[in-house]
Amino acid sequence: MCSDSYVTDVPYTSAFAPALAPTELTVSCALAGVLPPRVERPFRYLDLGCGHATSLTVFAAAMPYAEFWGVDFMPEHIAAAEAVRKQAGLQNLHLVCADLRTLAADALPEMDFVVLHGLYSWVSESVRAAALGLAAQSLREGGLVYVSYNAWPGWCALAPLRDMMLTFTKGMPGTTLERAQKAVEYLHFMRKFGAAYFEMSPAAAELVDQLVTRDLHYVVHEYFNPHWAFFRFAEVKAHGESFGLHYVGSSPAYLNRDDLVLSVPMQALVERWRGEAPRELLVDAATHETFRQDLFVKGTPVTVEPCEWLGQGHIGTHLVRPRLGAPVRLRSRELTWSTPLYEALFEHVSRRSLDPSEWDEALGSLASTSEQEAALTRALLGGQVTRFVGATNAAAQLEAKPTGRFRLALWLNCWFLETQLWTRPAVLVVAQPLGTAFVLPFRVALVLAG
Ligand SMILES: C[S@@+](CC[C@H](N)C(=O)[O-])C[C@H]1O[C@@H](n2cnc3c(N)ncnc32)[C@H](O)[C@@H]1O
Known part of the structure; x- marks a missing residue:
């Protein structure tokens, strides 16, 4: 059974999408050379077609100083999300049951981020237009839009x-x-x-x-959605532009780097198409892309020097050895970390996050400033480190129990542990310093479950 535009007789699965984290979106945007909204102070974030709002719930718990909004027209999705929201006591999460085609933009406050995840390729043309229209109207100038879709070729x-x-x-x-x-x-x-x-x-x-x-x-x-479709990048880019939304780059951030996704001869070929549709077409063909995640900015994009932006926040990691420093495969390229510079970086961040003023003290004897910046950028692109947004002490996520053992501090984390340990492939843990959640190693989850 369907509404005229969408299959509604079966609820969707609930899943966490790490790519939607505001921190991830800002990294992709800044490393593509465009100034993103700030996430270490209050901001607003809207998810159109949010389903069970699992990602929103995680972000609302991870960034209690920001406001998160979700809209979906399936009452069972919103009801399930609302039940978790209430129990988690998340006052900063707002869930709206509405059809995007009839929702007035002035029912929503001004936003810094709008995401359309799992929506664009699966709904009718009128819903696609309504979603981009709502994004454009509710965003402030300079706000960021994320659109994922099934891609050509x-x-x-x-x-x-x-x-x-x-x-x-x-x-x-x-x-x-x-x-x-x-x-x-x-x-x-x-x-x-x-x-x-x-x-x-x-x-x-x-x-x-x-x-x-x-x-x-x-x-x-x-x-099974009747309007299912896949798109060329150029079509989605033009659609965004018709709403005043300008393409700035893609997620994950490494896709914006020719040296990480293209062979050397292909890199020379795309040189003349920087930021334009033929470059994306070539990357999509080179990677045989099935799913694109594109970022748009409302209004004229403001440029930023990626390293300058990187130098404005803490750098840390949630990874522990041996995963921290293990080779990482990015499509056809493998990144390795076997130089003394990465060794020193990982040694430092595995203890605590680094303030930019500490980079030189930690790494200065091994490399020049530009080499340090290049190494940090590469470690960020390879998912070894990330930009922290909050308290740097990971122990803030744990509470001591009278028995001398530890338990997870947030209700949501205890709930994830209870509901995911034996039924899901992974247990999520919300980490406020990261502004998102990560997967808890199974052995650690077992210990915490006590
Ligand atoms: C494939 S699901 C993706 C859900 C969520 N974004 C995720 O990735 O887990 C698409 C969602 O869009 C919602 N949706 C489809 N058409 C809609 C419309 N016209 N108005 C509001 N929500 C809609 C559906 O109810 C469904 O929850």
């Missing part, structure tokens, strides 16, 4: 899968969940019994293997 080879799922199950009685189950079975059957399509398109074969293991609620919302 990755989906060109995969789109027939969705066609087959809908065609095989058309007119079948039952719920969309039951149709999704049947559709996955049909695809699996074809793959197993040698349909040549899967031999010619290994990515499609891989996707079917994944689909068999996916939650069917996800399958329904990903594939």
Whole structure:
């Protein structure tokens, strides 16, 4: 069953999307050379089509000084999110049950960030336009918009899968969940019994293997929406521009760096298309992109020198050895950290976060200022360090129990531990210094669960 634009008889899954963290968005924006909104002081953030608002709930707990707003038109999504919000005592989270096509922008306060995650490719043209219109109207000048969507060319080879799922199950009685189950079975059957399509398109074969293991609620919302579509970057960029939203870069931040996503000959080729559609087309082809996460700024983007921006905040990490300093794969490139400079950096940040005034003391004997900045940027792009927003003491997340053991301080963290330890692949922990959550190593989760 569908509203005229969206499948509504089955609720979506609830999942945390780390890419939506305000801190992540600002890093991608600043490293692309555009000044982002500030996140270490009060700001407002809006999620359009927020589903169960899991990410919003995490951010509201992690950044109690900021305001978070979520809008979704499925009452069961908002009701579930509201129940968690109440129990977590999050006064800074506001959930609105409304259709984006009829919601007036003046029902919302002025925003610094607006995100459309899992919305653009899955709704009708009128909802896409309404969402970008709301984003543009509610944002302040210089505010940041994030839009994720299924992308060209990755989906060109995969789109027939969705066609087959809908065609095989058309007119079948039952719920969309039951149709999704049947559709996955049909695809699996074809793959197993040698349909040549899967031999010619290994990515499609891989996707079917994944689909068999996916939650069917996800399958329904990903594939059964009537207006499902994938887009070229240039189309989404032009759509944003028609609302006064200007493309500034993509997330994750390393995608904006030619040296990290393109071979040397391709880097020379894109030189003449810096920041323009052909560069993105080439990157999407080079990485065989299926899912883009683009950032737009309202009004004229203000440029910033990335290193200058980096030098305005604390740098820290939530990683512990051996993960801190382990090689990191970014698409086709592997980043390694085996120089004394990275050793020294990781040694320092594994103890506590570094204030910019301390960089030189910590690293000055090993490298010049520009080498330190380059190393910090690379460590940030490779996810080894991050910009902290708050208290630098990770122990603030723990409370001593009378038994001498520790427990997690925030209600939300205790709830994650209780509900995710045995039912989810990972347990999340909200960390206020990071302004977001990270995955707790399983052994640590077990100890904390006591
Ligand atoms: C694929 S889900 C993504 C949910 C969430 N952003 C996430 O990533 O987990 C898309 C969401 O958009 C909501 N949605 C679709 N059309 C809408 C509309 N016209 N107005 C408000 N919400 C809408 C759906 O109810 C659904 O929760």
